[in-house]
Every structure is written in structure tokens, then in C-alpha cells.
Amino acid sequence: MRWVLPDHIQDALPSDAHRLESLRRRLLDAFRLRGYQLVMPPLLEYLDSLTTGAGKDLELRTFKLVDQLSGRSMGVRADMTPQVTRIDAHLLNRRGVSRLCYCGSVLHTLPSTLTGTREPLQLGAELYGHAGIEADVEILRLLAEVLRLAEVPASRIDIGHVGLFHALAARAGLVPGREEELFDLLQAKDVPELRRMLADVSEPARSALLALPELYGGPEVLAEAAARLPQDAEIAGPLAELRQLADALGDLPVSFDLADLRGYHYHSGIVFAAYGAESPAALALGGRYDRVGQAFGRARPATGFSLDLRELAWHLPTPAAPAGAVLAPPDDDAGLTSEVSALRARGEIVMVALPGHEGTWNEAGCDRQLVKRGDRWAVVPLQGE
Amino acid sequence: MSSITLALSKGRIFEETLPLLAAAGIVPTDNPESSRKLIIGTNRPDVRLVIVRATDTPTYVQYGAADLGIAGKDVLVEHGGAGLYQPLDLEIAKCRLCVAVQKGFDYAAATRPGGRIRVATKYMNAAKAHFAGKGMHVDLIKLYGSMELAPLVGLADAIVDLVSTGGTLRANNLEEVEDIMPISSRLIVNQASLKLKRELLQPVLDAFAGAIQS
Numbered sequence: 001m002r003w004v005l006p007d008h009i010q011d012a013l014p015s016d017a018h019r020l021e022s023l024r025r026r027l028l029d030a031f032r033l034r035g036y037q038l039v040m041p042p043l044l045e046y047l048d049s050l051t052t053g054a055g056k057d058l059e060l061r062t063f064k065l066v067d068q069l070s071g072r073s074m075g076v077r078a079d080m081t082p083q084v085t086r087i088d089a090h091l092l093n094r095r096g097v098s099r100l101c102y103c104g105s106v107l108h109t110l111p112s113t114l115t116g117t118r119e120p121l122q123l124g125a126e127l128y129g130h131a132g133i134e135a136d137v138e139i140l141r142l143l144a145e146v147l148r149l150a151e152v153p154a155s156r157i158d159i160g161h162v163g164l165f166h167a168l169a170a171r172a173g174l175v176p177g178r179e180e181e182l183f184d185l186l187q188a189k190d191v192p193e194l195r196r197m198l199a200d201v202s203e204p205a206r207s208a209l210l211a212l213p214e215l216y217g218g219p220e221v222l223a224e225a226a227a228r229l230p231q232d233a234e235i236a237g238p239l240a241e242l243r244q245l246a247d248a249l250g251d252l253p254v255s256f257d258l259a260d261l262r263g264y265h266y267h268s269g270i271v272f273a274a275y276g277a278e279s280p281a282a283l284a285l286g287g288r289y290d291r292v293g294q295a296f297g298r299a300r301p302a303t304g305f306s307l308d309l310r311e312l313a314w315h316l317p318t319p320a321a322p323a324g325a326v327l328a329p330p331d332d333d334a335g336l337t338s339e340v341s342a343l344r345a346r347g348e349i350v351m352v353a354l355p356g357h358e359g360t361w362n363e364a365g366c367d368r369q370l371v372k373r374g375d376r377w378a379v380v381p382l383q384g385e
Numbered sequence: 386m387s388s389i390t391l392a393l394s395k396g397r398i399f400e401e402t403l404p405l406l407a408a409a410g411i412v413p414t415d416n417p418e419s420s421r422k423l424i425i426g427t428n429r430p431d432v433r434l435v436i437v438r439a440t441d442t443p444t445y446v447q448y449g450a451a452d453l454g455i456a457g458k459d460v461l462v463e464h465g466g467a468g469l470y471q472p473l474d475l476e477i478a479k480c481r482l483c484v485a486v487q488k489g490f491d492y493a494a495a496t497r498p499g500g501r502i503r504v505a506t507k508y509m510n511a512a513k514a515h516f517a518g519k520g521m522h523v524d525l526i527k528l529y530g531s532m533e534l535a536p537l538v539g540l541a542d543a544i545v546d547l548v549s550t551g552g553t554l555r556a557n558n559l560e561e562v563e564d565i566m567p568i569s570s571r572l573i574v575n576q577a578s579l580k581l582k583r584e585l586l587q588p589v590l591d592a593f594a595g596a597i598q599s
Contacts, residue, residue: 158580188466192474192571213472217583255580275577280449281468282577 008118036101041083047073052295089293097129124306131301152276160260163238171205189213216257219246324367325349339377388431392451394439401477409592452578473572480549484563505535506545
């Protein structure tokens with residue numbers, strides 16, 4: 001049992017670490033080229049700001065400790081989105097749009113995904129200060145670009161809208177505690193239990209809520225929804241937004257699911273999840289959350305997504321064994337020094353041999369070496385091991 | 386080529402699922418009772434069945450090892466249902482989850498406020514939730530089978546178990562004192578599968594739904 005890691009915690013050994021890091025760079029570069037500025041919030045902060053506006057679920061998932069300096073409760077972040085929202089609302093104080101992105105480890109008390117890591121490497125992008133559908137389109141296109149860069153096979157983005165749920169739940173007149181139960185049943189598409197729960201709810205809310213779990217599929221479900229759900233502004237509004245998205249994103253593999261409401265605790269409009277073949281659960285989650293900033297003193301329109309880089313990189317092929325490194329002798333010959341610099345400038349890995357080395361240089365990753373031929377240095381296959 | 390994997394357990398669930406599969410135009414090529422194969426083909430090249438322990442069905446579907454599964458509500462309550470859609474009550478393999486005690490045991494008195502009893506069960510989550518709902522403290526003893534024995538030998542005051550006809554209870558001088566929930570089998574679906582393989586899965590779901598109604 002010595003040196004065993006805690007459950008659901010893992011190392012990233014060289015090939016995994018290389019895969020994660022190169023994907024991280026590719027994604028953050030893509031974000032930067034679209035104007036998303038990188039921020040690095042702290043690993044831990046006072047609990048009240050960490051879990052503000054994000055609901056009980058996040059609080060349960062947060063590791064807690066006491067600050068020896070102030071005696072206040074602190075938490076290790078379980079989600080960076082509220083931190084980035086705090087930065088936008090409270091520190092940047094921009095009047096117009098701000099585009100922010102981030103990447104860092106978060107910690108969960110309970111594993112949240114199937115592969116069960118408790119230390120996801122969260123990467124995300126958030127767009128603040130624009131309430132229009134154009135901002136949602138931009139974020140969804142950015143997510144599609146992420147899926148493309150990560151070479152996710154057969155990816156699909158599934159879109160819903162929590163506005164429909166709120167409108168219908170309000171019409172059903174449920175007591176507050178039961179709204180969560182309704183949410184859980186919709187989320188599981190548990191129609192039999194839903195039917196039991198809604199037995200006393202009056203029409204048309206009852207039929208409409210029972211219809212939600214069946215309203216999933218291509219853009220055609222939006223027309224079906226318009227026919228099956230009550231006709232009023234609170235429902236027509238969200239449906240119109242979904243139709244706008246369907247039109248604007250016609251070239252992407254998008255689908256709709258009107259009962260999928262992940263994270264409705266802080267989401268206020270469009271919500272979405274990205275899926276890919278060979279991943280049994282969603283790869284990325286996101287949506288609009290216009291009210292969270294209010295907890296930090298300034299309500300700002302907000303939309304964005306986040307994902308676990310470990311989960312996203314998991315299916316990527318192990319990088320083809322990189323061309324082996326070049327072994328340089330420990331020699332302070334000026335010609336050697338300049339040849340090593342030249343090789344490194346071309347992207348070659350050059351290691352300097354150390355005296356008394358045990359084991360083979362092959363094991364250390366070298367397959368070639370620098371040898372002196374006359375007064376010139378040449379790269380030749382590794383010999384003599 | 387895209388294909389569908391359906392996880393189910395042999396015995397009652399398999400037997401009672403056959404008519405539903407037939408409604409979807411799916412006929413297994415082997416019978417798990419006589420075959421020892423764990424993967425069973427069907428008349429459709431893109432549909433296969435995997436034979437698993439009943440309690441494992443949700444796990445196979447949750448991890449995407451199977452796209453669909455057929456699992457009792459009892460098993461789903463214990464599993465918690467994370468990552469699963471449960472769209473259809475197939476109304477097969479019906480029974481009830483109940484509390485039973487030895488005849489003559491004063492259950493009402495033992496469960497009055499402040500009482501505390503020992504309960505033997507395989508269904509820890511369901512039992513815990515049931516007694517917590519009554520505001521009662523219970524000591525749960527996890528057993529894997531022959532629950533009926535526990536009250537007879539003084540291991541527990543009561544059991545929480547599935548009851549179908551009540552024959553086993555009667556044969557062991559036990560009686561049912563409380564109903565917890567009706568049980569039947571559910572169709573469960575992996576969430577990503579429903580998004581990515583809807584063209585293949587939806588006709589099966591629709592055929593099952595049609596067969597239940599008729």
C-alpha cells in the first residue's frame with residue numbers, strides 16, 4: 001500500500017502529460033486568437049465567494065479548510081466559473097464585453113465523471129456583457145472549434161433552455177422543494193415517475209411537462225415543441241432563441257433536448273452539453289448564467305462553457321513516439337556548443353551526457369549522438385550500448 | 386458501423402423482455418438459459434445482447450458498455466441512476482419492495498417514535514430512505530440472500546425485501562407489514578448513446594412503448 005494515491009486521484013506520466021499539455025496549448029492559443037484573455041484565479045479562497053450563486057451541489061463537492069490567519073472557512077475551488085465571474089463583475093469592472101478563459105486544476109470531494117477523477121483539469125471560456133443570442137452563437141462555435149482541435153470523433157452539441165423548465169414549473173405551482181425533484185426526474189427522462197408526481201397538476205402544465213422528455217432530436221423538435229407546449233410569451237421566447245441557434249449553427253452537428261437542464265441552479269437561458277463517440281458522458285457543459293454576477297455586486301449577462309481536459313484528451317491517440325533525442329558529449333568545444341544550439345533551434349531534443357551514467361542512454365530517450373568528425377560535429381545513430 | 390448493445394439479466398427479465406424485443410423485430414439467436422454465451426447475437430447484425438447480473442445492468446449502461454439495459458426499479462434505486470435515462474416502465478417482472486417481520490412481532494410498537502430496530506436487507510439505500518422518511522433510526526445489516534432467515538435466528542427484527550407472491554414469507558412464518566414501493570423493470574439508456582445513436586435507438590424505444598400500451 002505504500003505510495004498509493006488517494007482514490008480517484010492520478011498522476012500524468014510523461015506521455016499523458018505531453019498529450020494534456022499540447023492540447024492545453026492548442027486550445028488556449030485558439031481562445032487567445034479570438035480575444036479571450038487568460039486569467040488565473042487562486043486555488044483556494046473564502047468559501048462564501050467560492051460557492052456564491054452556484055447552488056448546494058457545488059458546496060457539497062468543495063473541499064473545506066480553516067484559514068489559520070483569519071479563522072475563516074476556505075474552500076479549494078471545485079469550479080472556476082464563479083471565480084472568473086467574480087473577476088469580471090468585481091475586479092475588471094468593464095462596461096462592455098469581456099472575454100475570459102482559464103485552465104487549472106479543480107478538486108471535487110466526490111468524483112463527478114464516470115472515469116472518476118476528483119481532480120479535473122478544468123478549461124473554459126466565458127463571455128460577459130452581451131445578452132444577445134450572438135454571444136451564445138459565438139460560444140457554441142468556440143466549443144465546436146475545441147471539439148475539432150481535440151479531434152473528438154462524431155462530436156455533437158446538444159442544446160436546451162432552462163427558461164422552458166422555469167416557465168412550466170411556475171405554471172405547475174409546485175412547492176419549492178418539489179421543483180428539484182421535478183428537475184431530477186426530467187433530467188433522467190423518468191416519465192413513469194414524472195406521471196406519478198404530476199398526477200394532481202392541472203392542464204396544460206401537466207401535459208407540457210410530460211412532453212419535455214420526449215422533445216429531443218434535430219431542429220424539427222422545435223416545431224414539435226411549439227405545437228405541444230402552451231402558447232405564451234414565456235415559452236415562445238425560449239423556443240425562438242433555440243430556433244435562432246438552429247438557424248445560425250446549421251452547419252454544425254447540433255441537436256436539441258428540451259428536458260436536459262444540467263446546472264439549472266445557476267443557468268438562466270440556453271444550456272448545452274457536448275458529446276463524442278467513445279465517451280459515455282458529456283465532455284463539456286455550458287450555457288447562459290446572467291444572474292450569478294449579481295452575487296458579486298453587478299449582474300452581467302454571461303455565457304460560456306467548461307470542460308475537463310483529462311476527459312477531452314483521453315481518446316486522443318498517444319503521440320507517435322517523438323524522434324529520439326540526440327546525446328551530446330560533455331565537452332566545452334565551441335563548435336559543439338553552437339551545433340547543440342542549432343539543433344535545439346530546429347526543435348530537436350539534445351541531452352548532455354553526464355559522467356558516471358548508469359543504464360543506457362537509449363532508456364533516457366536518445367537514439368542519436370553527436371560525434372566529432374575531423375573538426376566538425378555530426379549526428380550519427382547511437383552506438384556502443 | 387454503428388450498433389446497439391442491450392444489457393439484461395437472464396431468468397424472469399429475459400423471458401418477459403422477449404415479446405418486447407419481438408415487437409421491435411429483434412429475435413435473439415440463443416437462449417441464455419441453455420447457452421453459456423455472455424454475448425448473444427440477434428437476427429439483426431447491428432443488435433446484440435449482453436447477459437449480466439441484474440445488479441450490474443445499470444453499471445454497464447452508465448459506462449457505455451451497453452447502450453440500453455433492462456433493470457428492476459429495485460436495482461436502479463440502489464444504483465442511484467446517475468448518468469442514465471429511464472424513459473419507460475416496461476411493466477414486466479413486477480413485485481413489491483416491503484418490510485416483513487416474524488408473525489407475532491409487534492412492528493407498530495417497535496417503530497413508535499424513539500424506537501430503534503435492526504433491519505436486514507440487500508437494499509440498503511431504499512431501506513435507509515424509507516426509515517429516514519418515517520423519522521426512525523434503524524441499524525441496517527447488509528445481506529446478500531436468504532433475508533427471510535434473519536428474523537428467525539434473531540439476526541434482525543425486520544427485513545426489507547422483494548415480495549412477489551408472498552410464498553417464501555409464509556413458508557418461513559413471516560408477514561408483510563409495510564409496502565415501500567411497487568417494483569417493475571425499466572428501460573434504461575446511456576445518455577451519450579441517446580444523443581449519438583438516436584436513429585438506431587429511437588425505433589426500439591418506440592416499439593417497446595407501443596408493445597407496453599397494447
